[in-house]
Amino acid sequence: MKVAVFGGSGLIGDGFVQESLRAADVTEVIAVGRAPSNLTHAKLRQVVHSDFGDFTPISDDLADVDACFWALGVSAAGLSPQDYERITYGYTMAAAHTLAAVSPDLTFVYVSGGGTDSTEQGRSRWARVKGRTENAVIATFPNGYALRPGFVRPAHDMRSKTRMYRWADVAVAPIAPLLRALRLAPTLMTDTAQLGQVALHLARHGYTRHVLENRDIVTLAAAGRPT
16 A cells, blocks of 8 residues: 655654554555655655645646645634635645546545534634545545544654654653543544644545544454554
């Protein structure tokens, strides 16, 4: 299985890359980014591309891909509505259209977020844009899926590059055992390894629904099916 990862230098993208490299049935991981990472592996091929609004120049690199894991995303805080939509919806669909042309049967896994608005009619702009992106991905690919994690904790010794997220992880760490004891963790938290494992499960086996909430992610990972 050949896997393409977009946003592999970020926290969630690193989980996708690491879990894919560990998977015995993954023969190649294509990491697409604006700059190469320091990670090296026999199965890893890094594709440097600067214009995320147009992926047609690297369409040959994406041919015959079996799965795409999309982890590229930004916070709406501090961004204009136009920039947030351009990055969240525009970049995602630019990649989706290129991939659909060269690998129409692939599995596309889009990382969305808890609270996303599938109706595209709610009051929250970010939730509407995420919902629009989810809907477009699922409409483009029969094997299109959206993951809606809650708070994502790092795995594989990775730390978020965003200071706010690093502070949040430090704050959550002491209460994580309590959340698990109260059985709230499956609703509220996941980690990057679980996201990677579940993305691979979707590529191998699909799922009964195209939108997976945090509890679905944790349940699938805990069941041991995505191995």
